[in-house]
Amino acid sequence: MPQWDLANADCILVMGSNMAENHPIAFRFALQAKQKGATLIHADPRFTRTSALADIHAPIRAGTDIAFLGGIIRHILENDLWFKDYALNYTNLATIIEDAFEDPSQNDGKFSGWDEAKKSYSYESWQYKGEFVPSSLAEHFVNTTESFSDQTKRLQQGPTPKDETLQHPNCVYQILKRHFAPYTPEMVERVTGCPKETFVKVADALARASGREKTGTICYAVGWTHHSTGVQMIRAAAIIQLLLGNVGRPGGGILALRGHSSIQGSTDIPTLYNLLPGYLPQPHGLKPHHSLQDYIDHETTPTGWWHNFPKYIVSLLRAWYGEAGMKENGWGFEWLPKIMGDHSQNPMTLAIEDGLIKGLFLLGQNPAVGGSNAALVQKALGKLDWMVVTDFTETETASFWYKGKPVQAGELAPKDIKTEVFLLPTSLAGEKAGTFTNTHRLIQWHDKVVDGPGDGRSDLWFVYHLGRRLKELYRSSADPRDLPIRYLTWDYPVEGEREEPDAEAVLREINGYTWPDRQQIADFKDLKDDGTTACGCWIYTGVFPKNDHNQARSRKPDGPDGPGTHLGWGFAWPSNRRTLVNRASADPAGKPWSERKKLAWWDAEKGEWDGYDQVDFSTEKAPDYTPDWSKEPAGMDALSGTDPFIMISDGRGALFVPSGLKDGPLPTHYEPVESPVRNPLYGQQHNPTAKIWDRPDNPVHVPEDPRYPHVLTTYRLTEHHSGGTPTRSVASTAELQPEGFSEIAPELAKELGIENLDWVVLSTPRGEVETRALVTERLQPFRIDGRLVHQIGMPWHFGWNGYATGDIANVLTAIVGDPNTGMHENKALTCNLRKGRLDRPQNGG
């Protein structure tokens, strides 16, 4: 949903986000909703700038979000507050799940299918009864024993098994009720520390913003993703919104407040190891991906929009390998690198430390500050043969070898570090042309304003010329492993003395064109799987629909009387669609649920969908269309006129997720990997599938470790951007938050004799930091199971460079992560705190 659509919400829950602080521009629209009478709620461990503007602040202990959200789900179900016409028709609420399915409450905290040896689940018992449902995520392949195509083609043989009366004991409704039954208001208070009266007020406010006339939004950010249960927190929000009928409607939805800058863009055109552009799965060495045909057979879903998958991968291969790709060689499929496991940042860091990785390029990243277990990161950097850092100023990472923590501590001497470090100057946004893709998938072009000073070059320049030189290097190589570089298309025109590549040429390729005559394609429906189209990222098709038309540069807003979808402003993927699943803004018959909140509707006279937005549905599919199962329909033909979630195999919003999630079909409260308390809900303490790299250089606390009794959470301040490099190095922003600190509640400060601005030391077995205490009531202790648990906060974006300096909070954090994303858990861990300073030479120690 667009950020500006927040203004249409009747209730906004900000959770896992300090929105006013980190997304102040988007927060403008939250305040516009507030002006119109919306209730604004902030559920957060701390009282922040966002809380100050909210109607309700619900304090919760860090890492207990699922207990809180699970309580809301239970409240909605028990009190029958869900939007029946919506949830019954548009979600899998009535779908029947396999008999073998077992809930964590039956199973000491684990779902059925647990394999203790592999420490992972098999997904058979989570499936729809008698069917196998491929994931709606990029990774469609279902990890079970039967062959993929045999299992999943049953989806083409008839509608999914349902009980519309919701009486079947294994229909999703009954499973949900059983699963969330223990999440009572009393339990919510016991786990999260939030007073149950406050919790119930929040649940009621959300439930009120539901139904035909009302909608509510949930906004989250990295306060949810940075947990070992991060994906499931978002899932819990999705269940709430599906039950309340808040998806695909104006002022409804879940707003993922993505990071700065263009983090959305870097998942679309991914910097992630397991994705190809447009959320296509990276071929995997341990999956049946031996040839293009294998890969297509095992990743194409039989029903729903993803059935078009082969067109997107073949067009991508054509864009990358050009004429070298032919039908016979799978359009160059074998030249794509295959992954072998988890190659995300955390295990890569350990692989560097273990000497497996010898070289590192860092473009716009500062892991010495931002990486978990930062002292280990710095030590690991010293094991590299070479490291290239491109940034506009010297980062902590680039200077680790003479200013880093191990060097300061005397554990390493600069002369003993053999890493050859190259620091190359880069351009800032105004010094280069390109795009930003923001939270709402909106791609906005920016022109270059001036040449950067000195030898600064754009990232595009760097990557393009590096590629050009590599191609030159391997030009005459006969080695098969060099073919991917030799055959890569790399023909962007350059301009000016600096030979800057034309960024618009790159965007034209991302958009896609016909092959070989290179006519721009306006819609991804025109992409083909026969090599006659080339496309760098199928979801971006339409951003450059004609050779001279860059839609991302367009800045045509709706006027004061316009519909407010602003279709002329930039380009929102896919197909310039502002709100996904907007078919659901109309009732099953195709009539808007509400005049006030209309977005898409069925025009029976014209026989097509119409709306203020690009409709996210087959334009001519009537609301009363039902698949003809006798013909074993495939793709969109298998979805009825009332199945709005077209990216999902059965077209229904997934309250229950049969595959795609490694830690279970439903969100379940597990304690953070490091927690001061035992899990009050289940015998299972933490996410059984969490990624924990427990090794001597990354020790992890056991629960209730008395040496580390306090909860620690890390975060960012509005005054500093990214890892702090852009703002700590500028005087007028550095002065606003000139020094690192940790926030401590007066109760804990009193206990430890700490006064405001005193030096304090925070410690974990990974490391220690010294910083100043900011004693504030904005932090508060929680009474958990009768025990007082203190919580300490520390901004993580300080370092030793720039005008604003401070110890690096990530020295304290551990390398542990979410099983689905590998994302670290730096929002909730445990630590110790004492008054005083570290024994450092500069402190006279």
Next chain:
Amino acid sequence: MGVPARALDYAEPILPGLIPDEAELTAGVRIEPGKSYGFFTDTTLCIGCKACEVACKEWNALPADEVGLTGDSYDNTGRLSANTWRHVAFVEKIATDGKRAAEMAPFQSNWLMMSDVCKHCHNAPCLEACPTGALFRTEFDTVVVQQDICNGCGYCVPACPFGVVDLNEVDGKAHKCTLCYDRLKGGLEPACAKSCPTDSIQFGEVPVLVEKARARVEDLHGKGATDAYLYGAPGEPGATGDLGHLNAFFLLTDRPEVYGLPTAPTRASNRVAPALGAGLATMAGLTLAAIALFAADRRR
């Protein structure tokens, strides 16, 4: 959604040049000499992001002050000064009797943030105190210091009841907010107001702003924020002591001194007459006493 009609005239990605009367697009106001302009700073919308402070320093090329970590909530700026013309104050009132608030007044509450600025008083005491004419009232009814005329006497500094005007240590001259005089001349709204993401700082014609502000107070009262009131608008607190009204006025929800504003500011010259009177009376008294003494002496 708040898009002004004129925005449609500038929808091309490359503009032919400067947008004439840009403030009409960004603030809904055309800037014309002879009218009175100012700020309405609505603290209930302030999120304390300090974008105003940064935008001000950027546009006016002001250097950073070396303050350091103050420990005073998130306020590391401290005060308005020669180099800092916008200052966001932070006031924490999270708990009462150790109990933290969960349900709060709508809009900003419990952690107060206020972006302070020069008030551009209707009867500006700084201007009255200036012996050189360096301080003058512009065609936009704002008050500006001309550093090329200022002799650094510093009379304006104590004259200001808000502690706004300050002498710069480097050039020894008085400096303060100009309400972006140069931008107003170019048809642009001031940098701080333009950068404010939540429209806590609103720029416009003072009578229009006052009307908006009064409506806002009424609206807030209706929504349950019953503490809201205006400071510095005509006839309201802050517009006291013969200052007339303040062209930069505020919407507050707590007592003025909580935000660092004087409860009843006065014009310095208002204090001159009584002070002069008191002085003259003292003189007269002393003279009489002396005469009496001398007379007594003579009698001896």
